[in-house]
Structure formats: structure tokens, C-alpha cells
Amino acid sequence: MSDINKKAREPLIRTVKRAERSKMEILRLRIIAFALALIAGGLFVLLIGFNPLEIYATIISGAFRSKMAVQATIKFMIPLLISSLGVTLAFKMRFWNIGAEGQIIVGAICSSYFALFHSDWPHMLLLLAMFVVGFIGGGLWGLIPAYFKSKFNTNETLFTLMLNYIALHIISFLRDGPWKDPGSSGFPKIARFVANAQIDKVFGVQFGWLIGLLLVVIVYIYLKYTKQGYEISVVGESQSTAKYAGMNVKKIILRTMILSGGICGITGMIQSAGSDMTLASSVAGGVGFTAIIVAWLANLNPFNILVVSFLFSVLEKGSSVMQSTHGISTYSASVLQGIILFFILGCEFYIRYKFVLRSIRNKGGSK
Known part of the structure; x- marks a missing residue:
């Protein structure tokens, strides 16, 4: 079978494991992913009629605003x-x-x-x-x-x-x-x-x-x-x-x-x-x-x-306070959490793998 036919049988898009990235590259990608998660979540909050800065501030403060709030966050964790x-x-x-x-x-x-x-x-x-x-x-x-x-x-x-x-x-x-x-x-x-x-x-x-x-x-x-x-x-x-x-x-x-x-x-x-x-x-x-x-x-x-479970608990506790403070529905709060997790998980995938498009070359070697 020719190389062209072999290439044609490959999927159009496939994932390939990346070479190991440096710690600085991984850190940079995670920071970018976190920023994109906040931006995408903010756009969603705007679409449902709320101020993103107020919502994010409520999530953070909701997990730490009192002794009882901190205890509840630990209880989630x-x-x-x-x-x-x-x-x-x-x-x-x-x-x-x-x-x-x-x-x-x-x-x-x-x-x-x-x-x-x-x-x-x-x-x-x-x-x-x-x-x-x-x-x-x-x-x-x-x-x-x-x-x-x-x-x-x-x-x-x-x-x-x-x-x-x-x-x-x-x-x-x-x-x-x-x-x-x-x-x-x-x-x-x-x-x-x-x-x-x-x-x-x-x-x-x-x-x-x-x-x-x-x-x-x-x-x-x-x-x-x-x-x-x-x-x-x-x-x-x-x-x-x-x-x-x-x-x-x-x-x-x-x-x-x-x-x-x-x-x-x-x-x-x-x-x-x-x-x-x-x-x-x-x-x-x-x-x-x-x-x-x-x-x-x-x-x-x-x-x-230990660190990640704590951050998850902050998000969970803060989201419940956000719902009660701003009157946001449970479903909207879950969507916001999902958006944030989508970008963070996507970053972890991108750190380890990359997408490769199928390329078909002719006998002379040109695309």
C-alpha cells in the first residue's frame, strides 16, 4: 500500500503525546488558562445580567468572610x-x-x-x-x-x-x-x-x-x-x-x-x-x-x-454564597463552575498532548 493510502486511513485529527515541558512553560500555560477561565466566566455572568467583578469577589469572600464560612469550606474539603x-x-x-x-x-x-x-x-x-x-x-x-x-x-x-x-x-x-x-x-x-x-x-x-x-x-x-x-x-x-x-x-x-x-x-x-x-x-x-x-x-x-481540593472547596462554598447573595439560580452557578473547570482541565490536556492534522504527501514529497 502506498504512503498516500496509509496517510488517508489516518484520522483527520489525532492527539499525540508532547515532549516533556519545562516547569516554567507549564506554569505559564496554567496562568493563561486561569485568566481565560475568568474571562469566559465573566462573559457568561455579563450575559445573565450581573457584574463579573462583584460575582468573583463574592465567591472569594464567601469562603472566608467569617469563622463559620471558613469552617464550612473545610467541611466541604x-x-x-x-x-x-x-x-x-x-x-x-x-x-x-x-x-x-x-x-x-x-x-x-x-x-x-x-x-x-x-x-x-x-x-x-x-x-x-x-x-x-x-x-x-x-x-x-x-x-x-x-x-x-x-x-x-x-x-x-x-x-x-x-x-x-x-x-x-x-x-x-x-x-x-x-x-x-x-x-x-x-x-x-x-x-x-x-x-x-x-x-x-x-x-x-x-x-x-x-x-x-x-x-x-x-x-x-x-x-x-x-x-x-x-x-x-x-x-x-x-x-x-x-x-x-x-x-x-x-x-x-x-x-x-x-x-x-x-x-x-x-x-x-x-x-x-x-x-x-x-x-x-x-x-x-x-x-x-x-x-x-x-x-x-x-x-x-x-x-x-491538598491544595487543589482546598481550591475546589473555596469554589463550592463561594458559589453557594454567590447564589444567596445575588439571587443567581443553582443552574447558572453550576454553569459558571463548569466554565472555569473546562479551561483548567483543557490546560492540563494541552500540557500533555497536542492535536496533529493529517497531511497527505504525493510521491514527489510535496503536500
């Missing part, structure tokens, strides 16, 4: 930070764990059992038990797709995604059946946790933020300085290379997904016992999907995840 650390372990291994939502839910279910039926235990012992079973529950939920991936090479993206809905329906079953609050009138619900089963507060915020900071350090050390962390990186780069080096790839996949799901399960325990004070179908609240964006924006670096 806690589940996002911890679940982002969880999915990072799997993504580092190139295992596409889209099931953080389900792992959060199962962790919450397991810990809620102790909160509801063993609430008379000593406070710290009860919280410790809830923490441990939350980790175990999320870890076992993450182990299911890992087992089928290592055994039958199933598609982990679809598998983990479908498990999210199964976990959600388990909560519905418990809420409408064996765990239904007898005192609930109207819509069925699960009873509120007693004070003994609720997470204590530190500086006005449930101490999940301390657990999150501790996990940042632990996950960083685990990935960078341990043998298991090195194995995760090698498997992520090439499973063939890992096997050639004598690594047990199946064991690494199973172990890493237990840890990934377990950390997400901790998120469920913290959310149910520290924020919701009960087990509700909204315990995950979409944070498992947002965690995927945070992990990739942070380049799978735990300390970067």
Missing part, C-alpha cells in the same frame, strides 16, 4: 481530600477506579452498623471500631473489581461504575427495611446517630480534617519511599516490565485496590458520623466523581491534592 487520595493509589497503577462513590457508601454502611447498634460502647473505642470497619468495607468493595480484573481481565471502569449503583441501592434497602427509624413519619429514614457515635470537633470542625492531613503524609511516603509504592509505579508504567522484574502483578493490584477502596471507605465513615450524623443516600454526594478530577489536576501528588 474533608471528603474531597480523602477520597482523592484514595483514587490516586489506583490511578497511579493505571487501574481506573471510578467506584469511589460506592466505596464511600459501603464504608459508611459498615461504620453505621456500629453507630446504630453498638452506640453504648466507650466513645473512643466506638469511633475506632467505626473507622476500622469503614476502611475494611470500602477496601472489600474495591477488592471485587480488582479480583475480576486480575483473574479475568474485566473492564475495571465499567465494573467499578456499576458497583456505585449497587451500593446506593443497599442504602435504600436498609432505609426502607431493617434499619428504618420506627419514629420516622412520612418518608422513611435511618435514625440519627447518638452523640456518642458522632465525631468530635477540633477548632469547630469535625476532626476528619486531621485524618485527611495525616493521610496526605502517609500516602506520599507510601508512594515515594516504600517498596510497595515503587511496585505500584512500575505496574502503572508497564505490567510486562513488572512481570519481567519478578513482581506479582495480581497481588499488587489486589493490595492497592484494598487500600484505595479502604481510604474511600474512611471518607464514608467521616461523612456519616461527622457531617450527616446519620446514614443517608446522599452520603457520597458526588464527591467520588469530583475526586477523580482533583487527583488528575494534582498530577497524582498527595500534597498537590
Whole structure:
């Protein structure tokens, strides 16, 4: 087949991985993307009849305008930070764990059992038990797709995604059946946790933020300085290379997904016992999907995840204040957030890849 025919069979536009950019180039591109995000978001705000400068000022001030606002921002950040650390372990291994939502839910279910039926235990012992079973529950939920991936090479993206809905329906079953609050009138619900089963507060915020900071350090050390962390990186780069080096790839996949799901399960325990004070179908609240964006924006670096999850929380809290202050609808606020994220995510794509147009040359070599 001629070179022209080979070229003709190529797609018109394709993506090609770029050579590694310098840190200054990456910084410059991110600044440009952020500026474009503000400009595009400002144009949208103008179109719906508001002053962009006032809106942006409200978003920033809304997250920090008072002690309660700062506490609310941190409260938004806690589940996002911890679940982002969880999915990072799997993504580092190139295992596409889209099931953080389900792992959060199962962790919450397991810990809620102790909160509801063993609430008379000593406070710290009860919280410790809830923490441990939350980790175990999320870890076992993450182990299911890992087992089928290592055994039958199933598609982990679809598998983990479908498990999210199964976990959600388990909560519905418990809420409408064996765990239904007898005192609930109207819509069925699960009873509120007693004070003994609720997470204590530190500086006005449930101490999940301390657990999150501790996990940042632990996950960083685990990935960078341990043998298991090195194995995760090698498997992520090439499973063939890992096997050639004598690594047990199946064991690494199973172990890493237990840890990934377990950390997400901790998120469920913290959310149910520290924020919701009960087990509700909204315990995950979409944070498992947002965690995927945070992990990739942070380049799978735990300390970067700390920063990015904080910025996401500022945007989330500030947007809610913007809605109430200026009377902007929820949908418009979501569109504004989407515009900003679109440019930031687009920048990350452009840093790593570029678009190439198909070129067809004749036999003489000219276009």
C-alpha cells in the first residue's frame, strides 16, 4: 500500500503525546488558562445580567468572610481530600477506579452498623471500631473489581461504575427495611446517630480534617519511599516490565485496590458520623466523581491534592454564597463552575498532548 493510502486511513485529527515541558512553560500555560477561565466566566455572568467583578469577589469572600464560612469550606474539603487520595493509589497503577462513590457508601454502611447498634460502647473505642470497619468495607468493595480484573481481565471502569449503583441501592434497602427509624413519619429514614457515635470537633470542625492531613503524609511516603509504592509505579508504567522484574502483578493490584477502596471507605465513615450524623443516600454526594478530577489536576501528588481540593472547596462554598447573595439560580452557578473547570482541565490536556492534522504527501514529497 502506498504512503498516500496509509496517510488517508489516518484520522483527520489525532492527539499525540508532547515532549516533556519545562516547569516554567507549564506554569505559564496554567496562568493563561486561569485568566481565560475568568474571562469566559465573566462573559457568561455579563450575559445573565450581573457584574463579573462583584460575582468573583463574592465567591472569594464567601469562603472566608467569617469563622463559620471558613469552617464550612473545610467541611466541604474533608471528603474531597480523602477520597482523592484514595483514587490516586489506583490511578497511579493505571487501574481506573471510578467506584469511589460506592466505596464511600459501603464504608459508611459498615461504620453505621456500629453507630446504630453498638452506640453504648466507650466513645473512643466506638469511633475506632467505626473507622476500622469503614476502611475494611470500602477496601472489600474495591477488592471485587480488582479480583475480576486480575483473574479475568474485566473492564475495571465499567465494573467499578456499576458497583456505585449497587451500593446506593443497599442504602435504600436498609432505609426502607431493617434499619428504618420506627419514629420516622412520612418518608422513611435511618435514625440519627447518638452523640456518642458522632465525631468530635477540633477548632469547630469535625476532626476528619486531621485524618485527611495525616493521610496526605502517609500516602506520599507510601508512594515515594516504600517498596510497595515503587511496585505500584512500575505496574502503572508497564505490567510486562513488572512481570519481567519478578513482581506479582495480581497481588499488587489486589493490595492497592484494598487500600484505595479502604481510604474511600474512611471518607464514608467521616461523612456519616461527622457531617450527616446519620446514614443517608446522599452520603457520597458526588464527591467520588469530583475526586477523580482533583487527583488528575494534582498530577497524582498527595500534597498537590491538598491544595487543589482546598481550591475546589473555596469554589463550592463561594458559589453557594454567590447564589444567596445575588439571587443567581443553582443552574447558572453550576454553569459558571463548569466554565472555569473546562479551561483548567483543557490546560492540563494541552500540557500533555497536542492535536496533529493529517497531511497527505504525493510521491514527489510535496503536500
